[in-house]
Amino acid sequence: MEGLLKHHDDEPWRVLEFYSGIGGMRYSLMKADVKAKVVEAFDINDTANDVYQHNFGHRPYQGNIQSLTAGDLDSYGAQAWLLSPPCQPYTRQGLQKHSGDARAFSFLRILELIQLTLQPPLMVFVENVVGFETSDTHSKMIEILGKCDFVTQEFILSPIQFGVPYSRPRYFCLAKRKPLSFQSQLFNNQLLWSPSPLFGYDDDTMTDKHDQKQGSLDKFPQCCEPVEKFLEHNSSSDLANTESRFRTTSCVSKDGFGASEKIDEGNRFSVSSMKQYFVPGSLIERWGSAMDVVYPDSKRCCCFTKSYYRYVKGTGSLLATIQPKDRGKPSSLKEQCLRYFTPREVANLHSFPEDFQFPQHTSLRQRYALLGNSLSIAVVAPLLRYLFAEPT
Numbered sequence: 001m002e003g004l005l006k007h008h009d010d011e012p013w014r015v016l017e018f019y020s021g022i023g024g025m026r027y028s029l030m031k032a033d034v035k036a037k038v039v040e041a042f043d044i045n046d047t048a049n050d051v052y053q054h055n056f057g058h059r060p061y062q063g064n065i066q067s068l069t070a071g072d073l074d075s076y077g078a079q080a081w082l083l084s085p086p087c088q089p090y091t092r093q094g095l096q097k098h099s100g101d102a103r104a105f106s107f108l109r110i111l112e113l114i115q116l117t118l119q120p121p122l123m124v125f126v127e128n129v130v131g132f133e134t135s136d137t138h139s140k141m142i143e144i145l146g147k148c149d150f151v152t153q154e155f156i157l158s159p160i161q162f163g164v165p166y167s168r169p170r171y172f173c174l175a176k177r178k179p180l181s182f183q184s185q186l187f188n189n190q191l192l193w194s195p196s197p198l199f200g201y202d203d204d205t206m207t208d209k210h211d212q213k214q215g216s217l218d219k220f221p222q223c224c225e226p227v228e229k230f231l232e233h234n235s236s237s238d239l240a241n242t243e244s245r246f247r248t249t250s251c252v253s254k255d256g257f258g259a260s261e262k263i264d265e266g267n268r269f270s271v272s273s274m275k276q277y278f279v280p281g282s283l284i285e286r287w288g289s290a291m292d293v294v295y296p297d298s299k300r301c302c303c304f305t306k307s308y309y310r311y312v313k314g315t316g317s318l319l320a321t322i323q324p325k326d327r328g329k330p331s332s333l334k335e336q337c338l339r340y341f342t343p344r345e346v347a348n349l350h351s352f353p354e355d356f357q358f359p360q361h362t363s364l365r366q367r368y369a370l371l372g373n374s375l376s377i378a379v380v381a382p383l384l385r386y387l388f389a390e391p392t
């Protein structure tokens with residue numbers, strides 16, 4: 001293996017975006033203000049590629065990453081490889097077959113290619129679910145990166161640590177090939193549960209010590225903005241109006257859907273367009289106790305998965321549009337007029353930019369599925385900024 005790739009300060013870093021989905025990595029790179037150019041993106045999913053093309057004007061290479069060769073990858077001359085491979089082999093809900101799961105094969109292939117390319121990357125960034133760090137795929141990845149002269153720093157971080165009222169802890173591996181090095185070398189070969197190094201703090205009390213893990217993720221909600229800021233309303237008076245309209249329309253119906261339709265001209269957040277987001281009464285009756293219900297003033301909501309809107313249990317929070325007057329008193333969930341977060345609101349919680357859009361033909365379910373598979377730009381952008389930064 002030769003290390004022929006060079007990077008000159010005045011040129012943008014050449015980047016490959018594997019498993020590009022709807023472009024969360026690319027948006028993060030933009031947000032991080034890294035001087036970089038995505039020279040190719042790769043994804044097998046047609047609908048994801050439609051969305052990517054709609055927003056970036058470039059259609060990713062549509063094929064199986066598993067069939068890429070070392071020659072293919074060398075031809076891009078890319079210095080950084082960003083990867084967010086499928087997480088199903090490692091999720092707690094799944095069978096946890098790890099590297100034995102067919103969905104892990106393409107990532108294992110990429111790891112092989114790092115060793116086979118004539119011009120291996122100088123930097124690698126991997127995102128996955130919590131649980132990946134104990135898998136045999138992780139052991140393989142660390143072994144290969146070590147063999148290829150990479151230094152790694154690993155993190156488990158959640159948007160809630162970055163001021164976003166959203167719990168989505170994810171695993172990240174940052175790897176730089178020697179002689180490149182990290183700004184804080186104190187954390188080489190460590191797993192951290194704190195974003196401190198990203199902000200220039202050499203706080204080594206947040207490394208992988210079991211009793212600090214949960215604490216470091218939980219101590220941030222008080223610094224978060226309320227959920228309300230991420231809704232498709234822009235002021236609380238707007239919210240109060242909408243709530244009162246819900247009260248007089250949708251919630252009078254016993255199935256949870258509005259009996260009467262009242263179009264609120266001039267307000268894109270009309271009662272009519274919101275009807276599709278109300279949770280039917282029958283679902284509340286059946287699954288109410290398993291639902292994670294949040295309020296506009298809440299400082300946390302649960303991770304939205306790709307099954308949000310198809311299933312209510314464990315797939316993401318529901319919003320109570322009518323806040324009970326007294327939180328202490330039991331109030332029927334039906335009276336709280338529960339609704340799903342809209343795709344735009346999920347995109348907001350994932351910190352996607354305002355100009356991100358779905359092409360019109362993308363169905364509601366597809367939008368939720370694609371967003372559920374994507375990532376938090378609020379978390380990934382500072383990680384990428386840290387990865388690309390040169391030590392001073």
Ligand SMILES: C[S@@+](CC[C@H](N)C(=O)[O-])C[C@H]1O[C@@H](n2cnc3c(N)ncnc32)[C@H](O)[C@@H]1O
Pocket residue numbers: 019020021022023024025042043044045048063064065066084085086087106370373374375
């Ligand atoms: C966890 S998602 C990554 C989403 C992406 N980071 C985003 O912001 O939307 C994994 C993506 O990998 C794609 N994928 C899974 N296996 C693949 C393979 N073997 N070849 C190409 N793409 C694949 C899926 O279609 C999905 O879009």
